[in-house]
Amino acid sequence: MSVFPGRLRKVTLGGRRKAQGASAAPEREAVAGMADVPPVDIASNDPIIAYFQAASGAVDLEGLELESPARDALRAAGVKMVVPLVSQGELIGLLNLGPRLSEQEYSTDDRKLLTNLASQAAPAVRVGQLVREQQAEARSRERIDQELRVATLVQQQFLPKELPELGGWEVAAHYRPAREVSGDFYDFIELPEGRIGIVAGDVTDKGVPAALVMATTRSILRGEATHAAGPGEVLRRANDLLVPDIPPQMFVTCLYGVLDPATGRFRYANAGHNLPYVATADGVVEMRARGMPLGLMPGMDYEEKEGTIGPGESVLLHSDGLAEAHSPDGEMFGFPRVMKLMEGSGGGSEMIDVLLEELDRWHGRDAEQEDDITLVTLKRSASAGVTMSADEPQEELTSTAPAAPGRTSSNGRADDSVQVLDEFTLASEEGNERLVMERVTGAVAGLPLGSKRLERLKTAVAEATMNAIEHGNQNKAELPVSVRVMATDDDVQVHITDLGGANEVPDDTETPDLEAKLAGMQTPRGWGLFLIKNMVDDMQVTTDGDHHTIELTLHLKGDGNDD
């Protein structure tokens, strides 16, 4: 076209402009291949960008009075006139023109035509850019989907292909992965003398890393289960093997138990996993055993406990995905609900159906599942004979309402030894303080703690947990908050530990100045530590460099003397 006198050259805006970064590089290559003008980068803070964006048409570079490195670079490249391409108020590119071949100046008609051309070309260029961005996004999504497929594959590869057949027992398992598969796993390990090892575990984190740690943990446990003396020893060795190799901030919660199908005897140890529940004729009881998650710290010991699954009773091993699922309005499914549902469920696979149906009904069948859900149950047939060996002491399963720990020794003096009532970890997620409150309330249920003092303990525990989540672990969900509930004859103690040992311990337990807050001279916040201090009889804050612990102590008093 004769009206197109100048050489049309395209110079990109350059990769230094953040908004243009994704599309700049390929364009630059295209330019380099088609023209003898080198591409010009325009810095995002160059005033010429705002100028071009506001310009109503072609801009004569000669007459442009502006302190702009880009203007100088364009001029040096031989550009005489620039036509900004603006789409929906955004500068998306430039048409750069050299001198007319006739060496005459650009006419008014030329400018009009160029301006019209730019206004029509800009949307088309923008569409091209968007298509390219979408293609890049699609490639990225494809990569993520591919990783999810790999993680799922690894995960499912290592889950049992079939369930063990145990005479007199019904074994059922259900694994329902979340879309972004996390590290749930379970396993059955054949042991000598007809016994069977049962594993339920959960690796923090998601995707391929979690799947690999899951596979490693499973192999270690399989190896140790056949060598070590008991479940506590298996977990102790597995922990020591995992600690050096596990990526930082990842850990594994794991329940490992050995069942003797002939007697129903179940010996178990727990590395911070959800407590197994047993549905009995008298209600649902928890199987408690203390122990830190695997992979956090070396040299950990794992308490070993033993209970018996009686005829007609069912044990349930379960991962967080069930009890910690949320309804659309943010309410948690909760452990008490799981226990209640177990009571009337009939046990075994029926129990799994009841739990899952209720979960679906409660959070909506179409809701996206937040976390993997793993449920393993073993139901002993009602007709199975009870044969318990008399020469080994039998520990009772710890019920949800344990007997008061304050004991009197034979000489009549109070035994002031500390009894651990519960120990567990939780992810540093907003709102989890209520879970801790719930669980501590359960752990101290058998203590002579009046209702008023119990409420104080709950508030102190919730505030200390919030402090650990928010300040200690900086709201990083993958960092655990560890909680230990203990009792002596005189006190109940709760220790709440985070990984913020390196952070300075705040010293703001002074009374907040309410007048100043109401007058708008101070932030309305800052009540946490003040509340804790006022709720308990003693509060200590300790740190060991890595960890930071709030130790709460409340004296036990009878119900009649509640305050």
Add this chain to the structure above:
Amino acid sequence: MTTRGFEAHARHREGVVIIDLSGEVNKFSGATLTAAYGEATEGNSSSVLLNFLDVDYINSTGIAVIVALLAQARTEARRVTAYGLTEHYKEIFEITRLSDFMAIYEDEDNAVAQVPA
């Protein structure tokens, strides 16, 4: 997030503006409470009565939300009163001295009888 939903709705009874609160008062409650307060004070009433009967949990960040509401009411020369608190939260309102700035009543009848419209 395990936060339970929080709701705040304004209503009138015998010329008194009452805001019924329910759920958990925490740092996420601020916007809802401010909106209900705005609605409650549209008629330019000189006081607002907060009903805590259906509130099952208040944490320190929830206390801060209440303090902020009190501060706002103060600048507008409005009185804020409350009822329906459990014994435990009454104690917390005393310890924090919130009850010095916000009269606490046993029940709605009592509160309405004593609060100026």
